[in-house]
Amino acid sequence: MLQQSTLIKHLLGVCMTLGESLLGHLKKFPSPPYLFIGSGISRRYLGLEDWAGLLRKLCEIHGLDYGFLSTEAAGDLPQLATLIAKELQPKWWKEERYKASRDAYMNLAIDSESALKIETAIYLKSAAKLTTTPELVAELELFKKVVADGVVTTNWDNLIETIFPGQTVYVGQEGLIFSQIQGIAEIYKIHGTQDDPLSLVFTKKDYERFHQKNPYLASKLLTFFVENPVVFLGYSLADENILQIIYSILDGLSSENVGKLADRLVFIQWDPKCRDPRFERTILSHDGRSLPVYQGTTSSMTDVLEALGKIKRQIPAKLLRLLKQQVYQLVHSTDPADRVYVQDIDDKTPLNEIEFAMGVGLLAKLRDVGYVAISREILVRDLIFNDQGLNAKTVVEKSLPELLKKVRYLPVLRYIKIAKTMEGFDPETMDHRVKLVANRTLDFYLKKTGSGQLVEKAKNFQGDFLAFSEQDTLERTMSYWFYLPELAFQVDQVEDFLKEKFDLLISHEDPNIRTSFLKLISVYDYIKDAKDKAQ
Structure with missing residues (x-):
């Protein structure tokens, strides 16, 4: 229908709207776009300065x-x-x-x-104050409906996490370069975040370090640029920081491959004086190379956001990310009806109600290999969100013994409790490492010794875990929570904290913070089990 109306408009000499032109262009590509979001978006919706x-x-x-x-x-x-x-x-x-x-x-x-x-x-x-202007509030509602594979941003504020809740967040260049990213339903805050002040790319020294790593960052971004169109919102075509990243990508490509990026980059620029929105081709030049890109100019973001919300995706982004994280085997059966099951799914389908099956070969062999190689992140994510669909018996028998050869802090009690309800499970045959962790008490995770003003403050804290976490920075909370009295730890509070901070802390650049986070997850496993036994 769009192609027919477009043809008619061309025949009649009538210009398409910016939104129609943008949507028509993006439909040429097999994948939804990536969004590259700059400070213009924060200025528009949070009232922050450039x-x-x-x-x-x-x-x-x-x-x-x-x-x-x-x-x-x-x-x-x-x-x-x-x-x-x-x-x-x-x-x-x-x-x-x-x-x-x-x-x-x-x-x-x-x-x-x-x-x-x-x-x-x-x-x-x-x-940062979320806008109350009716026109901009309406735009934000459209923003939340935008279909994109992921977001890269140089902004420090948390607006993007508000617009796209539930997406996994990676902070800083290292968060993108060194993490096992899935490339979908993820937010990459490459200049840092306000929740971690030291991550901010701000001063001359910060930018020098950032540009030194640009080739590594570019190699990661290149995957997105080749597989997806990229829509830049809140940036100018003259933005030096963005141009440096694009130039780093071009420097790593042959002249032949540069052509593969042609027309994949789209810059949307907001101009309050623009009376005639336009979508036009322009050229980026660098070191003798030319890269065709598109530039849209408008005084209203409504048309653009509506177009980005009309992009079709057969499977929701968060579900696609989950599919990439884990693959389950197709149950071996002589009855074809038992081997394939199809159910319609959409954005409203709870992820924990969806089962995936894909397999080649014998189920038992593949299952055992898969559970032996399972990562700690998948295990702890399953503990907190209950969305990985793990078999508790196999986790206890295969996953935990292997992981405990390499790590100290690991939740085991939930999986043991569930495994005990499953046929064929014998607690007496559990690996000795699993038994050792299962017998730990809360004292194992909490510190009684230590000195200093902040240590004493935590030891003598009269409130609960929630109050302690809200009185200070995230990093300070993670550095001193284990000095709190046992009475401070309430199951629901710790669970809410872990859910809210999971993506930020599991990939935190400070290894001590990551270790503290994993220790807190073990504490949650312990107090949750104790609460369940008491009920």
Whole structure:
């Protein structure tokens, strides 16, 4: 229908809308687009400043001379951030107005630029206000219906997680480069996040490190660029940071392969003065190479978001990601009716109600190999979300013994409890490593020794786990929760915390934070089992 109406409009000399042109272009590709989201989106829906505006605002808040520092930086924004950090450093450590920040974030202050990043994260959390303007609220509702395989963003705020809830989040370049990503239903915050101040790519030194790793980042992004069209929202075609990434991708390709990227990149630019929305082809040039891209210009995002919401996908993105994470065997049977089962699924189908089957060869052999090789992430994700469909008996007999050869913290009680209800399971035959972990008490995970102001504060904390987690940063919570009294740990509170922070902590760049997170999961396994026994 769209092709017919498009043809008629061309014959009549009538221009298509930007949305129609965009949708028609994206339909040429077999996969939905990836979204590359920039600061323009945060400005539009959260009322935050662009980068230059943010630096000016930070100078205003902290009593620094923006005019002097900006002239010293000569228009170089990362250098301006470096100069602001240098000026803020002694003030932050000495002035009374920063006492609350120091008390809450002192453990994050590892260098002369930490204070600026900490204060920036504090500002973003307080200043970001979701729009109440009816037109923009309506746009956000359309945004939530956008069909995309994933999102890459340089933004620090959490708007994208609000728009696309439940997607797995990776923070920083290393989160993308070194993680076992699935490439679908994932958000890549390549410049860091406000929830981890030290992850922010902000100063001159940060950008130098970022650009050093650009070839590695580009190699990861290239997969998305080749398999999907990429729609840039909230960026300008002149944005140096985005151009550097695109140029790194081009540098890694032969002239022949550069052609494969032709027309896959689409830049949507918002211009409040635009009276005639347009969708036109333009050229990016770099080092003698030319890359055709498309640019759409509009004064309203409604048309664009409606078009992105009309892209068809046969299977929901989160389900596709789950399919890539795990493959289940087709039950071996002489009756073909038992070997294939088809059920309609859509975005409303609960993932834990869906069973997948795919198999080649004998079920028993494949099953055993699969469970022996299962990852700790899949196991702990199943414990928290109950969405991996694992066979508890096989987990106890095959997975846990192998994992416990390599790791110290692993949930075992839930799987043992379920396995005991299954035919053929004998608890006496459990691997000795599994028995050892199953006999641990809560004291094993909690620390009684240690000194320092923050340790004593945790030891003497009178509230519960929720109150402790809300009074401080995520990193501080993960660094000191194990000093809390036993009474602080409430099953529901710990479960809610683990669900909310799972994706951020399971891939956290600090190995100590990841270890603390996995220890907390073991504590949850223990207190959940104790609660179930008491009921």
